Amino acid sequence: MAENAIPVALLPRRRPTTMGAMRRVVFVVHEGFQLLDLAGPADVLATATLLAPPGDGYRIEVAAAGAGTVTANTGIGVEASVPLAGVTGDIDTLVVVGGLEVERHLGLAGQIGRLSTLARRTASVCSGALLLAEAGLLTGRRATTHWLSAGALAAYPGVTVDADRIYQRDGVVWTSAGVTAGIDLALALVADDHGARTARDVARGLVVYLHRPGGQSQFSPALRAPAPDEALRDLLAHIDAHPGADLSVPALARRVGLSERHFARVFTGRTGMSPGRYVERSRAEAARRLLETTDHPLDRIARDTGIGAPETLFRVFRRLWRIAPGEYRRRFATR
Template structure:
């Protein structure tokens, strides 16, 4: 095929999925969704269906090259700008506006700004791909998500976007956005289910050994407290807080420790951290409890007491408020892998032994 030939996408029983692999991202950002749609195509073929997906990975730059964060460089068959609409499903995977100047993507963003529901049935993003959609104006007035580490930046740089980082993926009209890395798989499975029903989507999820609907929220992965500079009052108090988490930590006691008046301490603390002292301490208690749940065999009661979270009922309520999960469910999901039982520990020895 002539490499200068423009690709024309026609609507048919086979849906064209175009995945734009942005430079500087993880392979899974674009490979995950590509594997979902490719395996969905195989499942549909095995079922005797004439419907399916044609998956095309393209670059956002005319040179058709994509450099990934792993050091692997891929050369795409086409750039996005060489594709004429309509496209059935367009997904922008990852972004590297932080490592490449936006000017490198000028042509792509201009092309993207002309993509709409009139010529493309669905438009989606994975991880930082939301920035490209926002830059093209496609997220103005829309609900959207991105990787939890990028959410504040997305809010700041694109105030017209209604950012919600809790969900693994979200949809608003014909626009779909997803969180970080593996969330692109969650989104792609949801789109397959939307197209061909739950049975096909389940078959794909089983092939990939992945949840069809993954339990939990992105907030469970995020740090509740930001990293503060060494001069920040919260950083200065960090060690003292941790030594005394098991005790009541009211404003009066903390202010006395710093030889400040409660009123002045509250004012300075809120100004430097953006949080009232009580809210900061509650988040610190949850963050500390998370580490005990991940790394130790300490009982839930012991963790609640050590972190000053009261009893089990109180700790459960606090975890649900901040992480949308219970302490026991959090431990099951995030327990340090080396402490997780292997298959040989789960299966009773000699169960399958034949005499």
């Protein structure tokens, strides 16, 4: 946590927003931020304002370390109307955006922590969750972020990371997954404020899902923390390359020359998941690639990837990605 981060628990929370007043939304940006992290949610809120009762929409402000032009990752400049230190008064929603270089801006955590005490709720888009964690706002909470940042977020004490969630709400703090997931988050905020019908109308107008099927891992490689140990890296490569092999704990422990108990403890500590869970995800990833690139029937895919039966394949896909294998193939086949 940043040294200048304010102890959030020591500062008073603001009262909830009353109906009939424009809801003030402050977006926090920084140099190199992901433009869609700002533009996507802002468009959702702007569209909701057109549909909301008069005076009950959203008033959007952009703040940064200093007022003036802030350059996004695309090279496009966005005008920050006020420096973070100059933001005062009640805020309905504080939204912290992310970007590939977000860890260069952890020094903003102190001001973000201060602003969160002025806000009814605080949210992050993509890797912006790292700034919330640095400010101490995710301690003792469940959160999500872009799958590339999941390991960095999990390194913060007291943060429980669910890296497959599109967005996560834990009390007054909301977090979302990578980039376009900010749109899903904003739609959820609109539904929370104005009801599902308004959120559905906004989604229809923007031609996006109101509730997209599956989690973010259906769009990304396997979600796992890197393993620094060379022997363990070799073992992970073996698992990924041979999904149909015997990948039981006894077999894997023999391969690295450890007792089963010690192996399970080391594996879980280095990767953040148990051997069984890793093997299941690796096999599911292999099945997913076959669904994308081949016409193999489901029973062959289940057999070749070590999953076993089509029924098990269906259960694994529904549990991991909340989508059936056949539906996944229809959406993402590239052959």
